[in-house]
Structure formats: C-alpha cells, structure tokens
Amino acid sequence: MTEATQPLAGIKVVEFSTMITASLATMMFAQQGADVIKVEPPGIGDPMRWLGSQKGGISGLFHNCNQAKRSITLDLKTAEGVAHARQLCLSADVVIHNYRPGVMDRLGLGSEALRQEKPELVYCAITGFGHEGPLSGRPAYDHVMQAMAGFMTLQGHPDSFAYVKTLICDKITAYTAAQAITAALFARERGVGGQHIDLSMLESCIAFLWPDGGMHLTLQADDVTHGAPFADYYQLPLRSTDGAIAYAAMTDDHWAAIFDIVGRPDLKTEEKYQGMANRSVHMAELASIIAAQKPDLTSAEMVAGLAEHDVPAAPCLALEDLPAHQQAVAIGIFEQTEHPLLGAVQHVSAPARFGGTKLAPCGPSPALGEHSDAILAELAARPQP
Secondary structure, eight states, X not given: OOOTXXXXXXXXXXXXXXXXXXXXXXXXXXXXXXXXXXXXXXXXXXXXXGSSSEETTEEHHHHHHHTTEEEEEOOTTSHHHHHHHHHHHHTOXXXXXXXXXXXXXXXXXXXXXXXXXXXXXXXXXEESSOSSSTTTTSOOOHHHHHHHTTHHHHHHTTTOOOOOSSOHHHHHHHHHHHHHHHHHHXXXXXXXXXXXXXXXXXXXXXHHHHHHHTHHHHOOOTTXXXXXXXXXXXXXXXXXTTEEEEEXXXXXXXXXXXXXXXXXXXXXXXXXGSSHHHHHHTHHHHHHHHHTOOOSOOHHHHHHHHHTTTOOEEEOOOGGGGGGSHHHHHHTOEEEEEETTTEEEEEEOOSOEETTEEOOOOOOOOOTTTTHHHHHHHHHHSOOO
C-alpha cells in the first residue's frame, strides 16, 4: 500500500541521460518513492560525476541530482547492451532521456518502438531545441540556453549581458519534465494509457521566463498603456554597513517606509512615485535612486525597521550562512547524512510535504554501475512476454 509520504512508491523509472535535465527530474521521483534506475556508459559514466568537488567518482553536483537511484552500466554500442536496455525499458513505467533527436530511435529504444510493445509506457524525450528547425540537432548546455532564451539580455539590459550564475535552464527543464511525467502518470491512472512526451530546453525556458519577463510583450493592441516590466524592479540591492538587503515594496505604505529608512522622505511628495501606476512607469529610475542610498544601518537593523511596516525584506546571505539561519533550521531545510562512499554529506531535503510530513531522507547517490548485477538478475527473473 502506497504511503502518503511516498506518493510514487511502486513506480519504476529508467533514465538515460547526462548532466542535469533528466537527472534532477528523476531524483524528485526517487525522493517521492519511485525506483529510479540510471543507465550509464562504462568508463566515466555520467560526466557530471567529475565536475567540481568530488570523491571517488561522485561529485557534489552528481550527488545532488542522483540521490536514491540505482546505477547500471550498459554499453549501448553493443547488441548485448542494447538488449538489456530494451528489457529494462519494457519493465518500467517511465523512460526518460535527454539524448539528441534520433539517437534512441537508432538504438531501437525510441518511443514508438517501445510503446508499440508496451502501450502503458510513459516516454519522455528532452531535447535542447526541439525536433524541428535549423537548431534541432545542435547540442544545448545551460550557458547557451540562457543566451538563446533571453535570460542574459534580461539580466544586463540595456547596458550589458550577464549570466544567471546557476544552471537555471537545466533545472527549469528538469522541473518541467517532472510535472509533465507526473501528469501523464495521472492520466494513465484514469485509463488513458501511456503516452509520449516531447519537451525542449528552449521552450521550457521561454515559457518559464515569459509570465514576467515577457509581460511588456504580451498585450499587442495599439492602445495598451505600458508600464515597467518586472526586470526594472530588480536593480541593485540596498547596501548596509555590513552587507546588503533585498526588499519588495508594492504599496504606498511600503514605499513610504523605504523612503524613510534610506533618509529620503522627500521622495514621498514626488508625484511620479505616488501610486502603483505612476511608480510602474518610473520604476527603473526609482529603484536606481534607492540603490544609490547608503543608510548608516546594519542589514539586521534595516530588515527589522522595514518589518515594522510589513515590508518584505531579507539580508543577502551567502550559501555558507544558510544552514545555520534560524528559519532554515526551523523548517528543516538541510539534512546531514553519512554516505557509504563519501562520508559526511550535507544536502537539501525534498521541499514538498505530503500529509503534512517531510519526506524521509532518501538513499545515497550510487557509485558507477553499483547495482548492475542486481538489476540484471531482476531482468533475468522477470517473466518474458
């Protein structure tokens, strides 16, 4: 019986991938109880194993995207490796890959071939740019997609281009894939059967960016009154004597408190800064004025002063400071566990609570091919169609 805290218990997922997009999506399934089998090539396996801080073939990045999975090494350049992969896929509820278009079809592991034999299979193919168009066969990595999807222009517009310094496009695609696969599994439970899911990094990222990033491009009529897009709200943070704070002022009362705390009460009488409609038109200018102020206050003092007026604000924290922050401690964001190969590790718990309860810490990330023998034994014992 599936427990409330393990909503995907009993679901088997087979992952063919390198790097983040499919790996992070399937780790979310593993956290929620699914049996996730990661198929890796012999040798170095997923190259993510070797990026950044690592020990014994498991990097921090790999661990953070592959907890609670089982790893099998299969050489898909051999007939035997492909045969085992096909058996594995036909034993699964979900198959996911992020290979370039056509690769899985050439191996005989494409969606149509597998679902013809197992119609209830949910098959998800992640590509960089989609299956059509001049870029369909091109490789896609996060840096490239940030440029293509508009992230870099949005960060530095209009004076420069800048990266969001995290693998944001990879992770957006992973979350999009996880939601789509869950929806397909839900539809299957309603009797629809399995289905094929196509999604590209490019479309996932533009769809993610568009609600606010494209708000000024959404209304196309000639008589639209245009205000500032949300990008104009993201100017420099407000400097303090010991760092900086971020704030999110929306109402007149919020802005009055901001003007007071930065020592510019005169701005309250400026008509162009009064009312949401006026501020929206002049937001870039206003945010720049506030960012140029240097109150003789600590971050804690500014946050406390703004909290008295219910203005959302927080200090700019370093990642190293987060585990000890009282709010992070209170809701149990970070977990300390012992990994059989890595020793002590710190990672973030699954954010969703089911039945009001946090999911239990999931299993360790696997060594390359750690479960190959066990998985092949399971396939051998499985009744053949």
